[in-house]
Amino acid sequence: MTVDKNPKLIGSMFDRIAPSYDTLNTILSLGIDRLWRAKTIRSLDIHGNHLVLDIATGTGEMALRALGRDNCRVVGIDFSWNMLARARVKQARQNRDAHFFLIRGDALVMPFGDMTFDRAVISFGVRNVIDAGMFLSEAWRVLKKGGRMAVLEFSLPEVNPFKNLYLLYFSKVIPFLGGVISGDFAAYRYLRDSVIDFIPPRELERMMGRAGFAVVLSRPILFGVTHLYVLEKK
Numbered sequence: 001m002t003v004d005k006n007p008k009l010i011g012s013m014f015d016r017i018a019p020s021y022d023t024l025n026t027i028l029s030l031g032i033d034r035l036w037r038a039k040t041i042r043s044l045d046i047h048g049n050h051l052v053l054d055i056a057t058g059t060g061e062m063a064l065r066a067l068g069r070d071n072c073r074v075v076g077i078d079f080s081w082n083m084l085a086r087a088r089v090k091q092a093r094q095n096r097d098a099h100f101f102l103i104r105g106d107a108l109v110m111p112f113g114d115m116t117f118d119r120a121v122i123s124f125g126v127r128n129v130i131d132a133g134m135f136l137s138e139a140w141r142v143l144k145k146g147g148r149m150a151v152l153e154f155s156l157p158e159v160n161p162f163k164n165l166y167l168l169y170f171s172k173v174i175p176f177l178g179g180v181i182s183g184d185f186a187a188y189r190y191l192r193d194s195v196i197d198f199i200p201p202r203e204l205e206r207m208m209g210r211a212g213f214a215v216v217l218s219r220p221i222l223f224g225v226t227h228l229y230v231l232e233k234k
């Protein structure tokens with residue numbers, strides 16, 4: 001299976017589902033995504049005045065969590081206007097404008113200088129870019145030496161009976177429920193296909209190494225429903 005990740009297509013798909021994105025994440029993950037997100041942010045060890053980049057920030061879920069850590073400043077970048085508009089509404093509620101910046105841009109060619117950020121995070125984003133290797137090199141470029149990046153992404157459980165049960169839920173229930181609630185069946189079929197089609201953890205780790213990162217942690221979460229990678233720029 002080859003999934004079409006044409007940036008125009010992906011951008012307009014996220015523009016369409018932006019209004020129901022957060023609600024659907026909570027429903028489809030039964031609220032568990034909050035735990036995954038909190039774990040990911042903790043793994044970054046954000047402290048002091050760190051400058052943190054949330055790549056493919058979407059509605060700003062990770063950026064807002066990072067913002068709660070110490071006195072850091074957070075930049076969120078995404079190419080979907082509507083996702084960013086939702087993030088902007090949430091940003092206004094936090095009342096921390098001086099610490100949180102949103103930018104429209106492409107994760108593959110980011111408008112930042114080399115070695116700008118102390119920390120970076122990408123959650124449920126790397127699967128969506130058209131070239132994961134190019135993305136990793138770009139993230140490496142904008143991170144400071146010794147800087148850390150956390151990558152949270154869906155994967156597929158490998159052990160039965162959980163594997164079969166999950167595959168049933170993931171390939172039948174999610175596209176149906178997601179389609180009904182968002183009104184966009186194609187987007188939730190894309191979610192299913194893009195996860196099934198995505199690079200498996202061992203291979204992604206090798207790509208991370210080739211991009212110049214040391215993989216300091218690579219761990220399946222909830223029997224492999226998601227996978228957390230913590231990387232350091234050597």
Ligand SMILES: C[S@@+](CC[C@H](N)C(=O)[O-])C[C@H]1O[C@@H](n2cnc3c(N)ncnc32)[C@H](O)[C@@H]1O
Nearest residue numbers: 014056057058078079080083106107123124128
């Ligand atoms: C599944 S959402 C994840 C959003 C958020 N990180 C989260 O954890 O909820 C994927 C996001 O990646 C963004 N995206 C995909 N490819 C991108 C690219 N090349 N540059 C910037 N944003 C991208 C989409 O617009 C979308 O907002």
